[in-house]
Amino acid sequence: MKKFRSAALALGLVTAAPALAQQAPAPTTAPAPAPATPPRLLVVISVDQFSADLFAEYRSQFTAGFARLMSGAVFPSGYQSHAATETCPGHSTILTGDHPSRTGIIANNWTDFSAPREDKQVYCAEDESVPGSTSSKYTVSDKHLKVPTLGEWMKLADPQSRVVSVAGKDRAAVMMGGHKVDELWWWDGKAFVSYADRARPAMVDRINASVATRIAEEQAPLELPAFCRARSRAIALPGGLSVGDGRFARAAGDARAFRASPEFDESILALGAGLATDMKLGQNGHTDLLIVGASATDYVGHGNGTEGSEMCLQLLSLDQTLGKLFAVLDSTGVDYAVVLTADHGGHDLPERNRDHAAPMAARVDAALEPEEVGKAIAATLGLKGELLRGDVAGDIYIEPGLTKAQRAAVQAAAIKRYAAHPQVQAVFTAAQILATPAPKGPPETWSLLERARNSYYAGRSGDFVVSLKPRITPIPNPKLGGVATHGSFWDYDRRVPMLFWRKGMTGFEQPLSVETVDIAPTLAALIGVPVPVQIDGRCLDLDAGPGTTCK
Known part of the structure; x- marks a missing residue:
């Protein structure tokens, strides 16, 4: 596989640990048992739009970072168990232990x-x-964000614990980092930035300079590994677009194409590695937290779908990049534990889904846009104004400048119109959702209404919520909003892998469902930090040290 000239990653690794620039990742297993003391560094990695389906499809091809993680505790059916399977809600669950109905996201x-x-x-x-x-x-x-994060729990227990959060998206860095962070950096389209009052570490300047140089250079197409060749097939889309056989060629200066390529994740992980070594995370006698939001998989999925050569190259490249990150952390001698998961899953573009035994796959009817539904209702009821706001699915809001009777009439007419559409699965009012108890039991068994309940936050959520049918992509025109997406009530968007690793831990695989809200209490137990608030998640037994036999 042809390698990127990854100036950004090379800089991060060489600056952090020069001897490791060309070193292969460390072995995936270790003969010694897990230490009897808590790890000094927690590493939390979120791979944006890394569905359980993608993990299952590619796990046999991973040889580096993912392979190491698969030697630990593997939960192939972790659930972002709510209905609004988007980036911000998903990231808000990972390190709070709470569903969006508590986080407010x-x-x-x-x-x-x-x-x-x-x-x-x-x-x-x-x-x-x-x-x-x-x-x-x-x-x-x-x-x-209405609740504290693991990093805040750690600082409450030990004010000298440090929290570092870096990501390709601001919402990923913020929702996982929380309200009290020592370093928080995200990509703004041109460089890694932070809050206006934050001093910029030298490592951030180095990575930004390296990335700027790399973007200014042309990128030749990558060579396709044999595994990816069968996935390389052009798919024609409306508007003259075509995806499926891309190889990440990039013109000089194209920052958007850089963001939707394996190089983007390389730069994010390089920044995480560089800050971890420069700050000596885990080396000051206190337990620290490094958070990394790898965002490129999501941009690749939106721009190309999940089943083409583009996603194949992205995931195989990410596997190698993760291996390099772990090699840098190994070089520090710090005892660290890792968890990797995702903020949500995703599904492929409907034009290719129809070739994969999903004949119902389609793009959403533009008539379901709230503006269009509102116009039709206004004409019927003799009202004026936009009436409805929101997205084509999910939370829908009724304009406030109506009488109580008018609001009731608008809501009744809207629900009737949505429910009658052949692409709509269900419509739930706020009253219905709030009257529904918080769901219990395996998340795959929850009703659509229960899934909506875990996403609903009173005063912020919509007047009613719309669920489309399976495989209906809420993008009417791919030229305007990407070719594929996520965000539905369905398990292909809810189910993600959860992988835990610590040197010496006993590896196992648990096929039964768990939830991403279980990650924070599990890590808290591993390092002996009490959970100071009531949360939705529960501790998972990992056999990764003295704290992870849950009590």
Whole structure:
């Protein structure tokens, strides 16, 4: 497989540990048992849009970082068990131990008619009170996350614990890092940045300079490994687009193409490795937390789908990059534990899904856009205004400038219209959802209404919620919104892998379902940190040290 000229990753690794620049990843097993003391460093990795289906498809091909993780505790059916399977809600569950119904992060965006600006759409990781801001031009903030994270639990137990969070997306870094972080960095489209009041470490400057140089250079197509060749097939899409046989060729200066390539994750992991070594994480006598949000898989999935040569190259490259990250951490001599999971799954573009025994796969009817439904209802009821806001599926909001009777009429007409559409599976009102008890038992058995309950936060969620049928992609026009996505109530978007590893731990695989909310309490038990608040998750037995036989 042809390697990228990864200046960003090479810089991070060479700066951190020069002897490891060309060293192969450490062996995936170790003869010594796990230490009898808690690890000094927790490493939490989220691979954006890494579904359980993708893990199952590629696990036999992994030879480096993923292979090491698979020698530990493997939970192939971890669940982002809520309904709104988007990036922000998913990341909010990983290190809080809570579902979105507690975290308050119900979606990437929601409508707030009380927002102090003309734009009433609110982004999950912004402060909408900043003058002149919009939901697309915003100031990053953690204010909407309603609960503390593992890093905050750690600092409460030991104020000298340090928390470092780096990601390709601001919402990933913020939702996993929480409200009290020592370093928090994300990619803004041009460079890695942080809050305005943060000093910039030298490592960030080095990585940014290296990435800028790399983006300015042309990238030749990658060679396809034999495993990827069978997946390389052009798929024609509406509007003259074609995906499925790409190899990440990139013109000089194309930052968007860089973001949707394996090089992007290399730069993110390089920054994480560099900060870990420069800050000597895990070496100061206290337990530290390194959080890494690898975002390229999501951009590859949205831009190319999940079953082409592009995803194949991305995941095989990520496997090698993870191996290099672990080699750097090995070189420090720190006893560290790793968990890798995802914020949500994803499904392939409908044009290729129909070739894979999914004849029902289709793009959503544009008539289901809330603006269009609202227009039709307004004409029927003799009302004026937009009436409905939201996305084509998920939370739908009724305009506030209506009488109580008008609101009731609009909601009844909207529910009737949505429910009658052949692409709609279910419609639930806020009252129905809030009257539903929090679900219990295996998450794959929950009803759609119970899944909606775990996503619903009163005062922030919609007046009613719409679920599309399976394999209906909520993108009417791929030229305007990407070719494939996620976000549904269905298990292909809910189910993700959860992989735990620590040197010397006894490896095993647990096929039964667990939840991503179980990660934070499990890691807290591993390092002996009490959970200071009531949470939704539970501790999982790992046999990775004295704390992970859950009590």
